[in-house]
Amino acid sequence: MQFEVDAHRADRPAGRIRQQNEKLILEAAEQEFARHGFKGTSMQQVADRAGLPKANIHYYFNNKLGLYYAVLANIIDLWDSTFNELSADDDPAVVLPRYIATKIEFSRKYPQASRVFAMEILSGGPHLSQYFQQDYRDWFRSRAAVFEQWIAAGKMKAVDPAHLIFLLWGATQHYADFAVQIEAALGQQTLAPEVFDTATETLTEIILTGCGIRR
Amino acid sequence: MQFEVDAHRADRPAGRIRQQNEKLILEAAEQEFARHGFKGTSMQQVADRAGLPKANIHYYFNNKLGLYYAVLANIIDLWDSTFNELSADDDPAVVLPRYIATKIEFSRKYPQASRVFAMEILSGGPHLSQYFQQDYRDWFRSRAAVFEQWIAAGKMKAVDPAHLIFLLWGATQHYADFAVQIEAALGQQTLAPEVFDTATETLTEIILTGCGIRR
DNA sequence: GTCTATATGTGGATAGAC
DNA sequence: GTCTATCCACATATAGAC
Structure with a gap:
């Protein structure tokens, strides 16, 4: 799962100042793109947040x-790393809880990244067309195959692997993408750390029991 | 759960032509807001899609x-209706599968509505502040209380009700909001009806077993 | 009720002084 | 490398003829 992007970045030597400013801009851009999407974000907003003139x-x-x-490339790098760690040799009773915990931890640590990705998908993913190629389907099938082998080995119940993956993604990312709604429901201004802990416990319990890994 | 909005709509008599045109515009607007959010959508795009001049x-x-x-008001009306039907007197083994099926059906029938709502939440929900008031928290607690009573009555295992609700929401809405990613993963251009059927079955099986309602 | 023309602001992008 | 000034396209919104 590669996502080629350097063609779009200005090609100049990378000095100290450059690295520092690029980081500043990327962080500001992530904030703005997360809230307003690609079309809804203006370069002026990014510049203001970064504390630099627009021309820079x-x-x-x-x-x-x-x-x-x-911004997207940074996020995709972050994403792919975790899910590739699951392997058919592993015991799902060990690695699935770890995966759920990692995903929830992502929602806690990088909510903006999650939201930029979500916005892009909601917009129809026009800037991820090369990412969502045949390669992506193949990659997804190989990930689903891990669950199929666990099922064949009697390590878990026969549930549809693809939909189990969607369940894992949907349930965990919800804590980043819909944080505002969750905050309103729980009456918190920003989600307390315990919320993420309880989320991890509850999701792990329900999904592992539901898949016949725990009883 | 009310969402007052008529103050923002032009206050004129409602003739036949008006009703027809308003419907046309609202549908076009829903499409555009779903893809580009509030800031990212232009009145010109809405007008073009509705086939009317911008001034209209x-x-x-x-x-x-x-x-x-x-547009938001239409969606919220649609939303609240389902979740209010769950009651402590019901048997979760009957009504939870029905709720999951209804939510997935919503993702299938009204994906644009789901996406407009998701976009708004991702944007920080600035236009839902009156909806996400104290009332909302009270409403949510009363819904969570239903699960608590089911637990007290021994109808299901003691899982955190709030997080179970978030799981139900996140997992079901995922099929509308992240349809593009799911299509890419499954290698389909648009999601086949069977995908939603299998989603319903898989989610129902995992969640009901995970909550100790089925075994 | 409908639509053209337009007023006024903000968008992305760049030229060119420093 | 940095930033002001500016170009031009497009944004929201409205005036006013029909």
Whole structure:
């Protein structure tokens, strides 16, 4: 799962100042893109948040699309790393709880990243077309195959692997993407750490029991 | 759970032509807001999709915000109706599968509505502040109380009710909001009806077993 | 009720002084 | 490398003819 993007970034030597400013801009851009999506975000907003003149954003990233791709690439890198760790040799009773905990931890630590990705998908994923290629389907099938082997080995009940994966994704990312609604429901201004802990416990309990891994 | 909005809509008599055009505009607006969010959507796009001149949109809905509130209000009406049907007297083994099926059916029939709501939440919910008031928290607690009574009555295992609700929401809405990713993973251009059927079965099986309602 | 024309602001992007 | 000034396209919104 690669996501080529450097073509859109300005091609200049990478000095100290450059690295520092790029980081500043990328963080500001992630915030803005998470709230307003690609079309809804203005370069001026990004510049204001980064504390730099608008022209500097264009100096470091050729254009708005280049900036957006750079933000997306960071997120995808972050994403793919975890899910590839599951293997058929593992015991699902050990690695599934770990996976759920990791995903919830992502929602806690990088909510903005999760939201940028969610916004892009909601928009129809026009900037992820090369990411969602045949390769992606193959990758997904190989991940689903792990669950099939666990089922064949009697390590878990025969549930549809694809939909189990969607359940894992949907339930965990919900804590980042819908944080505002959860905050309103629980009457908290920002989600307390315990919320994420209880979420992990509850999800783990229900899913592992539901898949016949625990009883 | 009320969501007052008529103040933002143009206040004129409701003739036949008006009703027809308003419906046309609201449907077009829902499509556009679902893809680009509030800030990212232009009145021109809405007008083009509705097949009307831009000025007519302003004639029927005073301004962009009024149009957006009208779209949001439709969605919220649709939303609240289902979840209120769960009651402590019911048998969760009967009504929970029905609730899951209804929510998945919503994702199938009204994906755009789900996405407009998701976009709004991702944006920080600035236009739902009056909806996410104290009332909302009280409403949520009363819904969670139903699960607590089921637990007290020995009808299900003691899982955290709030997080069970978030699981139900997150897992079901995922099929509308992340349809593009699911399509890519399954190698389908648009999700086949069987996908939603299998989703319902799999979710029902895992969650009911996970909650000790089935074994 | 409908639609053209337009007023006024903000969008992305760049030229060019420093 | 940095930032002001500016170009031009497009945004929301409205005036006013029909």
